[in-house]
Amino acid sequence: MTTLVFLESHDGELTKGGLGVLGKAAALGGDVAGVVLGSGVADAAAGAGAFGASTVYVVDDEALAAPLPQPRVDALEAVVRESGADTVLFPASVLAADVAAGLAARLEAGLNWDLTDLRMEGDELVGVRPALGDTVLVDVGWSSTPRLALIRAGTFDPVESGGTAETKAVAATFQDFSTGARLVEHLTEKAAGPSIEDADVIVAGGRGLGGPEGFSHCEELADVLGGAVAATRAVVDAGWYPYAAQVGQTGKTVSPKLYVALGISGAIQHKVGMQGSGTIVAVNKDPNAPIFDFADLGVVGDLTQIAPKLTELLRARR
Ligand SMILES: Cc1cc2nc3c(=O)[nH]c(=O)nc-3n(C[C@H](O)[C@H](O)[C@H](O)COP(=O)(O)OP(=O)(O)OC[C@H]3O[C@@H](n4cnc5c(N)ncnc54)[C@H](O)[C@@H]3O)c2cc1C
The missing domain is CATH 3.40.50.620 (HUPs)
Known part of the structure; x- marks a missing residue:
């Protein structure tokens, strides 16, 4: 061959x-x-x-x-x-x-x-x-x-x-x-921190964040963990976060060492993009959310309570 x-x-x-x-x-x-x-x-x-x-x-x-x-x-x-x-x-x-x-x-x-x-x-x-x-x-x-x-x-x-x-x-x-086509403009998106393809840690957010402002929970936790922020298609489609951050069947495939999912149900189309992650931690208020079937650590609760506490504790440990 x-x-x-x-x-x-x-x-x-x-x-x-x-x-x-x-x-x-x-x-x-x-x-x-x-x-x-x-x-x-x-x-x-x-x-x-x-x-x-x-x-x-x-x-x-x-x-x-x-x-x-x-x-x-x-x-x-x-x-x-x-x-x-x-x-x-x-x-x-x-x-x-x-x-x-x-x-x-x-x-x-x-x-x-x-x-x-x-x-x-x-x-x-x-x-x-x-x-x-x-x-x-x-x-x-x-x-x-x-x-x-x-x-x-x-x-x-x-x-x-x-x-x-x-x-x-x-x-x-x-x-x-x-050679008939011509590139008219080339824009580069400015990104702080690692890209989701390269990050060892990803903090991903879903519809459970409640709105675009909810991504501050992901960003603060990602910041303290030195990670990148990702999103589900539902929130990207809703315009809460850029498409470049979408993980899943019609987004990116990622395999970080740690994947923290905040307010994500764990639909199959999302799972296929992140199931290769080393350790999956999920925070969801619904104990029957599908993500708990494949998370290594599942936390049943309100992310708006849990994520800030986790960020605070990690910051204090640093
Ligand atoms: C052809 C096709 C391709 C697709 N491709 C993709 C893809 O690439 N990536 C992708 O992600 N999806 C994809 N989807 C969509 C996918 O099916 C799901 O609709 C989507 O992943 C759901 O996103 P979500 O988990 O953010 O939202 P939801 O399914 O609405 O889940 C939100 C979760 O948040 C929880 N929650 C709510 N409030 C709180 C709170 N305060 N604290 C804690 N938890 C809370 C809820 O219990 C719920 O489980 C695709 C669908 C199709 C049909």
Whole structure:
């Protein structure tokens, strides 16, 4: 098997999601290469060797400066042909999903998406995909090569192998229709503290907070624990907290060491995004809330009483 892993770089660094998928690909065996597409990305690409790539293909071109998918489809097609890859893995992101779909159309290749695991059965690659609202896991395969797969965000943690990778520059030809779109504006959301994907501690809030102002309970507790604040879809949809903080089926998948859920019922669509957390602590006034079925520590009570006391105690201990 010859596997290519699509690696995104932000601010000169390869993203954790891509490095995690690279490590998984290396564990499956065969030739594993990373592919980095962008402008001025050669330095970032070199870092892939330490996470399981023996080769890193780089297409460094001004046409790839903006995070737009279509020029990346052209560049990736060139790399697939140059490398002879039979498998291309994408860690899910908004950009990667568009690139994967475009490449599937271009190569007439099969794309399995939202995979949460991969394994070899003999010479066959088998993907694992949650289905029916994440209540069952199904095996999926490919009937031809190249096989393309989008891996659910946050599924694999990067593992440092300490190796080095040979860097190969590839030239791409861009189609006229690929370079027609233009990035008009790029806004960066300012965030204080760690992001929910990287945080060891997350304090998440749900509808039980009572309103947007209720998030102060989460923010104060997260602050004292050095953690990040997350939210359920119900409160994001209500405009109480930004979408970037949503955890769950249609939000982010997180796996912190500690996940504190305040006023969250524990719906299956929320659970699938945080069930990989080390320890789950839930505060809910309803003793029959589903979250108590999978929390490690459940506190039945009013969060407006419990959260401030907990924050105060932790602050005093510090
Ligand atoms: C296709 C689809 C995709 C979805 N994707 C997601 C997703 O990605 N993420 C997600 O989170 N949801 C998702 N949902 C929505 C999901 O089904 C639930 O509706 C949502 O998670 C509920 O959010 P909640 O727990 O904040 O609200 P609720 O279910 O309303 O729960 C609020 C909880 O707060 C408790 N409470 C109230 N007051 C207090 C208090 N003072 N103290 C303590 N506890 C209190 C209540 O007992 C209750 O258990 C999706 C749904 C669908 C259909």
